Amino acid sequence: MKNNFNHLFAPLRVRGMTVPNRVVMMPMGSDFAGHDGELSDEHIKYYELRARGGTGLILVENICVKYPEGSNGTTQLRIDKDSYIPRLFTLTEACHRHGTLMGIQINHAGASAMSSRIGMQPVSASSLPSKPGGEKPRPLSKDELISIAKDYGTAAKRAVNAGFDLIEIHSGHSYLISQFLSPTMNDRTDEFGGSAENRARFCRMVIDEVRKAVGPQVPISLRLSTDELVEGGNSLDDCLEYLEYLNDEVDIFDTSAALNQTIQYQIDACYLEDGWRSYMAKAVKEKFGKPTIAMGNIRNPQVADDIIARGDADFIGIGRGLIADPDWANKARYGDVSDIRKCISCNTGCVGNRIGGNKPLRCAINPDLINGEAYKKLRVVKPCSVVVVGGGTAGLEAACVAAEVGCTVTLLEKKTYIGGLSVEISKIPAKKRLGDFPAYLKHRAEKLDNLTVKTGVNVTSVLIKTYKPDLVVNATGSVPLLPPIEGLSDNLGKEGSAVYSIMDFINSLDSYPDDLSGKKAVIVGGGAVGLDVMEFFAPRGAEVTIVEMLPMIGRDLDASSSSGMKECMAKYKVRQLTKTALCTVKPHSFVVKNDAGTEELDFDYGFVCLGMKAYAPLWDAIQKDFGDTDTEILNIGDSVRARRIIDGVDAGRHLVLNTLERLGYII
């Protein structure tokens, strides 16, 4: 069959393993495991779906080699006993049946474990925490290190027994081996601290134990924080130096980046370009002549193919891209690239749920990580007319799903375009990726003959009736929340006033000068929307102040976005006024109040970003006109309560399908 992207889909042999193509699923903790660390059925289906989607090599998420002290996350996988082998074998068997090879990432969390979960003080290279403000660990003795290195070896042996084709040793991301490698966490004075050779010694012991355990045929991959991107941490050059002591038994270098405190460069922030950090893979490959994996926001197959073609790396690591679309590889290889549901690097469903949220992995734009598009097998058994009001992401998902199972669907949108708020937000340069999702939905909708999209429509309940709907889905979204604060409505967006809403900001993006030095911007609201404005104004030199009622700024952000936001605020010296209320709005100043008293903040640009509220102007009429009829009605997404993309898209898929099933339209 014809291949697109020939470099990306060429096989490659590494030691005793021939990988069918260069697409590697990156290890990503999922919290799908049971509390005993056993693979769940969900787990197996999740990975199998990505194997079926044409992924060449799957690196299963980090698995614990020594329990409980080495464990990380809420329900991490374990491999510290033989009893874990049977389920792991079931997984490798299921994926091998699709031609995909399987690797697994063995890990000891060290100081990144939490005493509240493991019931003891975490261990590490020294007593330095693995992140600023983190728990103080206990330094490990030499005997303990010898024993832990053996645990890695035993774990690797179990993994090979369970059918894994490759072992990945996690030596990055502030876990135990990284705690030895990085001078930021290792101040030992013995043979495991100080020089590059000494800091690499424990990693070397682990590699040697793993090689002894797996024999000469099984490749070993070493995952690195190639550039730690932390002051006082290992730079790329430092990494190239310590790798001289590790290189010989390693077959693949998995060139990740960053530590806990720079996680926005490890689980890449939205604004970072596709493949921005492939220079790290290139440098390691150039020095050691071994295959490397490049990763980081790689969503576009052309970028992936170019990286391989240039010889910067031999494999392309895709993490979130495969959460969002398990068929990324097959779609790139055989299909239309516009069919790919490209991850938008929002981090809400994945990082937000998993890291710090104690919840299983989910995705803002892919409402079913486990069963994928199995719903497409459902078919209408009696004619069903569906009207969707509102063409934002929730409405579009609902309309596409209903059409895909065979309903006759009409989507009515008041604006002249579809895609809703995501289209607006994606106009902010740093949020450009967000536009990929409405673009994908639009493309999906255009391919459905039984879905008619009408824009620029003045929708009324009377109009809806003309379609004789069996189901009406209201998805009219949200509008900015403007509380009754003195002076707000008189000044917002008014002539002679410099007070603006997020929509005014977006509509004026082209008119702001690149250099805003000497200008003052005050942003009321330290949530995601206010921070988007801050991230635009601060780097352009404006003096920025954020006013937030809550005790902290960015309270609802995921770990990666939060770290990026903190870095930006520190770098540009953004003034942060927390526990501060907006009292009065004037044309060129805000009067605010906190425990220190009242202050008047002058500005050249004042933004009121107090969140969004549900917008459902038709819902009352829809309830009145259809409530007592055979027509079923649903209100979904932001028009119920302003939330995130993930909530609306989930309802657009599942609530709509479940309703159609309950009413007997589909089986």
Ligand SMILES: Cc1cc2nc3c(=O)[nH]c(=O)nc-3n(C[C@H](O)[C@H](O)[C@H](O)COP(=O)(O)O)c2cc1C
């Ligand atoms: C939810 C989540 C969990 C992750 N867990 C791991 C992990 O277990 N081990 C690891 O080395 N990296 C982990 N990562 C980092 C990814 O492997 C990957 O390097 C990163 O997401 C960047 O690639 P991407 O832009 O293609 O997602 C995780 C990332 C996410 C989003």
Ligand code: SF4
């Ligand atoms: S939740 Fe957002 S960042 Fe995570 S995989 Fe989905 S689209 Fe990507």
